[in-house]
Structure formats: structure tokens, C-alpha cells
């Protein structure tokens with residue numbers, strides 16, 4: 001039988017369906033709020049966001065001692081981010097609740113600069129309704145607000161939100177509060193429960209839990225902002241969470257009407273979420289997996305959204321949905337809704353394991369007529385900690401003696417740890433000890449080359465151990481035809497694994513500078529992390545004394561190769577970049593995201609220590625990923641290991657020469673050098689008689705300080721780069737390259753600045769297209785930009 005196209009099916013079904021079902025309208029239907037509070041904190045007057053409001057003055061809502069502070073910048077902006085209420089002592093907001101039900105509570109925080117209070121130094125707890133909403137919470141000085149969302153099922157009566165400074169000298173603050181009743185049955189009381197071991201059961205009593213939204217993802221689509229969501233939620237794209245991005249593709253945007261099935265998804269998620277999806281890129285891939293960093297060993301409500309916009313035929317597609325690898329359920333939209341293009345969703349209560357990640361995946365089924373699998377949306381809400389009932393006050397004398405005993409115990413433990421660590425000479429990281437674990441008991445001889453203690457790291461996820469013969473086959477026995485490069489570790493080959501996955505194979509060779517430590521570190525670091533902007537380690541091989549690392553293949557090679565041909569850093573480094581300014585900015589943004597994740601996204605911080613344009617790789621779509629973790633973390637190992645000598649000059653933090661310590665801010669410095677390489681298309685160090693030109697960081701800053709950075713930019717950019725974008729970029733590089741590391745920004749701020757530079761460039765391009773003018777005056781960013789940023 002000839003397969004019907006979705007549009008044909010809809011055409012046939014339309015008359016029947018209009019009688020039986022109502023259509024979801026793509027434009028967001030307004031939600032009429034029964035119980036609602038939108039509060040503009042620290043102000044008597046109203047403010048509003050572009051999307052919703054008005055946010056009314058807070059005078060009749062707060063109780064306690066407080067101070068109202070104003071944003072220093074003289075903006076005409078009337079958003080609630082212009083004022084804040086600051087608390088030096090525990091204080092609260094009170095709301096009258098007339099109707100029992102699940103409420104959405106949003107707290108908006110924006111640390112603006114003000115002479116009256118240093119909001120960026122705030123450190124506080126927020127609690128409400130017997131739950132700890134936020135603990136030791138702080139907000140960085142940033143150009144975007146932080147919005148924290150909670151779901152609580154409240155009784156009628158007073159609802160109180162307490163703001164409690166963490167200690168006497170700290171402060172608490174808030175800019176805006178939303179409290180409104182969610183639509184009926186928004187959160188169920190029961191859901192399928194999945195334990196970390198994959199056990200399935202029933203979780204009952206969800207309505208007596210407090211939930212904190214941690215992820216809200218529009219899978220396969222772009223950002224959906226509050227404007228397009230009837231409950232003013234922000235949905236962000238899923239790309240950064242894909243474990244193996246090469247296995248997935250965005251489905252075609254569905255342009256027909258969605259059909260309401262048995263589950264009414266009005267308000268559950270906007271139509272924008274259901275009309276996009278990720279599906280398998282090719283039928284030879286078995287699954288698409290996403291990983292979300294969450295609190296370890298805690299409970300989460302995971303809501304997954306589906307809508308079959310990918311099938312062409314009814315009932316032909318069924319696939320599996322997995323949580324971790326142990327829980328699996330069948331998804332067949334035909335069995336659930338009997339319709340194509342009809343949204344449905346599932347709720348699971350998932351207990352996170354010790355890895356600190358929740359992994360979900362969709363897998364194709366062998367017995368499905370159509371071989372595919374898809375997902376449209378996902379939300380993760382963490383269950384909040386319940387507050388302990390206050391204990392009776394202990395006598396001061398008791399407290400004193402307990403403290404003394406504790407002090408002695410801590411002292412003894414510390415002494416024991418020091419003695420033990422001296423004896424064992426175990427490897428350490430900056431935080432808690434970080435041991436090599438993969439190789440215990442393996443018969444390879446390299447594990448015996450070092451006598452270091454080998455212990456098990458509790459939360460290490462093993463990467464695939466690939467047989468040597470498989471690697472030999474993949475690289476045609478390390479044939480020079482597939483040799484693509486050579487670094488300190490050894491030669492790099494292009495290979496194809498038996499499943500058809502293209503890989504880069506790094507094979508250590510005797511005589512190369514790097515060795516077992518780098519090999520171990522690379523596996524250790526990369527086996528614990530998966531991020532869209534970090535090159536994934538697919539596997540390793542340690543058979544026959546080999547040290548081989550297998551990575552995802554990055555089709556377009558290194559960023560450096562796209563910027564200039566560097567002939568042993570010769571003076572004649574000719575620019576060969578075909579990359580536009582927008583592409584370069586996007587590459588910098590991607591790399592900043594990867595580094596930001598390394599610095600802050602994991603329980604233990606990772607310092608890359610070798611950030612340079614040769615360690616930023618580009619995939620076929622020019623998406624940039626940070627690579628080469630062989631040197632990361634080694635800074636805190638045995639002091640006789642002078643890893644600094646292995647680092648590339650021209651990128652090295654000047655403070656390293658005095659402190660012999662590398663920190664996150666050293667990565668920021670090196671990244672500043674990369675920014676200049678991108679702008680000027682020349683190497684970090686160049687041999688030339690003109691002394692001031694040798695070091696790119698010095699050379700770039702010389703021109704930046706003169707305000708004439710445009711004089712040294714890559715000639716191919718001259719006519720295409722917008723002056724405001726260049727100015728922002730130059731300032732960002734300057735901040736990264738500050739000699740004093742304490743004055744350098746965090747990667748998060750660098751990322752924001754770069755995104756701003758991109759927006760300036762794009763705004764100017766649109767303007768050029770619109771009015772076809774050659775005027776390159778500075779584009780003004782609408783104040784609403786701030787309000788469009790995602791909650792998370």
C-alpha cells in the first residue's frame with residue numbers, strides 16, 4: 001500500500017476530527033488567572049515585563065525590616081529589574097490565598113549595581129510553606145536576571161515567603177515575585193517512580209511535595225520565550241544536553257494544526273514545543289541520549305512531551321523511551337492518541353544516582369515498521385528539601401563542649417589524612433582527592449610504570465574499552481592515508497568504527513612528550529563529562545602496551561587551522577580564514593560555553609590548563625568544542641611535576657610565573673589570547689624583529705588601549721565587522737587579559753559579553769538589510785532584551 005503523507009492523512013481526517021476534537025491554536029491562548037500576585041519589589045509603583053504584568057508595588061506585602069534600592073543606571077526601562085528590596089535580617093512577603101491548588105511561584109533576581117547595597121555580595125536562604133526553596137543563594141553581577149521557579153500546592157490562608165541572610169553580615173534581596181494558581185491538574189498526585197537501580201513503582205503524594213524547576217527544554221527547536229507560553233515559561237533548546245549529537249537531527253517544523261487527543265495538553269506545554277522534535281539522524285543509529293546535571297541521589301519529577309510529527313503513516317512507528325539504561329517503556333503514539341500530530345506527555349518520579357546526571361534516551365525498535373525515535377520536550381523539577389522542625393535551644397555550655405569535641409575529632413582526622421596521603425603519595429586535585437581508577441587489575445604494563453596508588457573514584461562513569469583489533473580495522477592498521485595530525489601525545493588518525501561512527505584515534509608513541517599521566521587524566525576527565533561544546537571521548541584502548549584514545553570526529557579540524565597557516569610560528573603567518581565575523585563569534589561563544597561548563601557545571605571544578613586555538617575543534621556545522629584535557633587538573637599533582645613547561649607560551653597566565661598555580665582565571669587569560677587570534681588571525685607568539693609584535697596579548701592590548709584595535713584585525717574582516725561589536729569584543733578580550741587574575745571575569749561573564757557582541761553584529765546586519773544603509777552606527781539593544789533571557 002502506498003504510504004500517505006501527513007498532509008494527506010490530515011486532509012482525510014479533518015472533517016471527522018473537527019467534530020470530535022478541538023484544535024490547538026498555535027497562537028498562545030490566554031490563561032485567565034484566578035489567584036495572582038505580580039509584585040515589583042522595592043518600589044511603590046508598578047512595573048511590567050514585555051510579556052506579562054503589571055507587577056504592582058510591594059508596600060502592602062512585605063513584613064520585617066528592609067530597604068528599597070534602585071538600579072544605578074539611569075535607564076528608562078520600566079521593568080521590575082530597576083528596583084529591589086534588600087533585607088539584612090530575616091523578613092518575609094505575605095500573600096492571601098483564596099483557593100487551594102498548585103501554585104507557580106517565581107522569584108526574580110537581578111544584581112544591578114547600586115550605591116545603597118552590593119547585591120552581588122548577597123548570600124541567603126529562601127523558605128516557604130515548610131520547604132527550603134533556595135539555600136546559600138547568590139547572584140552574580142550580570143546583565144541578565146536569574147529567575148527561579150517553584151511549584152507548591154498551597155492551602156487557603158496566608159502564604160509566607162521568608163528571605164533569610166545566610167550570616168549576620170550578608171544580605172538577601174529580590175526584584176520581583178510571581179505567585180499564581182496553575183491550571184487544574186497541572187501536577188498529578190501519582191506518577192510512575194523510577195529508582196536509580198531502574199526499579200519501577202508508584203509514587204504517591206506528589207501534591208504534598210515542593211518542586212523546583214531545573215530544566216525546561218524544547219527538544220529539536222529554538223528557545224521559546226514567555227511571550228509564546230500561556231504560563232510565561234521559558235523553554236531552551238536541547239543541543240547542549242545531547243550525549244552524542246551526531247546521532248540526532250531536528251525534525252522538520254510541523255506546520256499543520258495539532259490535534260487534541262485524550263490528554264488535554266493545553267497549558268501543559270505550548271504548541272511551539274510540540275511542533276518541533278529531535279529524531280534519529282540515520283536509521284543506523286540506535287538511540288538519542290540526553291544528560292542533565294542534577295543533584296545526586298535526589299528525587300525529580302521528569303515530564304516528557306511527545307507528539308508524532310515525524311511519521312508519515314499511522315501506527316507504523318513505535319520506539320522505546322529510557323531513563324538511565326535500566327528503565328524502559330514503549331512509546332507508540334498510535335496506541336496512546338490514535339492520531340498523528342497529537343501531543344501527549346508522561347510524568348515520572350526519577351531518583352538520580354550517584355553520577356549527578358539524569359540520562360534519558362529514545363531508542364529505535366527492531367520490530368517497528370518505521371525505524372525512528374523522537375522526543376519533543378522535557379522538564380525536570382527537583383523535589384525540595386523539607387525544613388526540619390526547629391530543635392529546642394541547647395545550653396551554651398553544651399554547645400561549647402560539643403564544639404570542642406568536634407574540633408579535636410576534626411584535628412585527628414586531618415592528621416590521619418595528612419599522614420596517609422604522604423605515605424600513599426596519591427594524586428590530588430584542587431578539591432577532594434581524585435584517584436585514577438580505570439586501570440586497576442588490568443594486565444597492561446603501563447599501569448605498573450608508575451607506582452602511584454590506584455583507588456576507585458566513586459562516581460566515575462567508564463567509557464568504552466575498545467579492542468585493539470577494532471581500532472586497527474577502523475584506521476586500516478594506522479595507515480598514513482588516514483593520518484590527520486600529530487600532537488604531543490602522538491599521531492592522530494581518522495577512523496570509522498564498525499557501527500559506521502567516524503572517530504579520531506590518538507595513538508601515543510614512545511618519545512612523545514606526553515604519556516601515561518595525560519592518558520589517564522584525559523580518560524578520567526572526559527569519562528565524567530558530556531557536553532555539547534566539549535569533544536566527547538568515545539573510548540580507549542590499553543591492550544599491548546598501547547595508549548589509544550578514541551574521540552568523536554571533528555570534521556572541520558582545529559580553529560587555528562581556519563585562522564592562519566602557521567609555519568612554525570613564522571612571521572609569514574598568512575591569514576587563510578574563510579570564517580565570517582558572525583561565525584567567529586559563534587565559535588568563541590561555543591568554546592566559552594564549554595569552558596564555563598568545565599569551571600562550574602560539575603561537582604568538582606575542572607581547569608583546562610591548555611586553552612588555545614589548536615585545542616578548539618569544529619564539527620561539520622562549525623559548532624566548536626573544546627578538546628585536549630591531557631593537562632587539565634595536573635596542576636595540583638606532585639610538586640616536582642612542572643607541567644607549566646608543557647604549556648604553550650603566549651597563552652600562559654602571567655601570574656603563573658610567580659605563583660606556579662593555575663586557576664580558572666588562567667583559562668580565562670588563555671581564552672583572551674584565543675579571542676585575539678580569532679580577531680587578528682595570527683599566532684599567539686610570532687618571530688619578528690618588531691619586539692612589540694612578538695606576543696599577541698601584548699600587541700593586541702597595545703592597540704586596544706589606544707582605541708584602535710581595528711588597525712590590527714584580520715584584513716578579510718575589515719568591511720564586515722560592526723564597530724560596536726568590535727568594541728565589545730575588544731573590551732571582552734581586554735578583561736580576560738588583565739594581569740591580575742582577580743580582576744578577570746568568570747567564563748559566564750565572558751560568555752554573556754560575547755553573546756552581546758554577536759547580537760550587536762546581527763542587529764547591525766538586519767538594520768543594513770532593512771534600510772540598505774551603509775551607516776555603521778552603534779545599534780541600540782532594546783531594554784527588553786533582558787526580559788527575553790531564559791529562566792535557566
Ligand SMILES: Nc1ncnc2c1ncn2[C@@H]1O[C@H](COP(=O)(O)OP(=O)(O)OP(=O)(O)O)[C@@H](O)[C@H]1O
Nearest residue numbers: 484485486487488489492504551552553554557614
Ligand atoms: N577529535 C578530532 N577530530 C578531528 N581531528 C582531530 C581531533 N583531535 C585531533 N585532531 C587533529 O589532530 C591534530 C593533533 O591533535 P592533538 O590534540 O594530538 O595535538 P595538538 O592539540 O595540536 O597539540 P598538543 O598535543 O601539542 O597540544 C589536531 O591539530 C587536529 O588537526
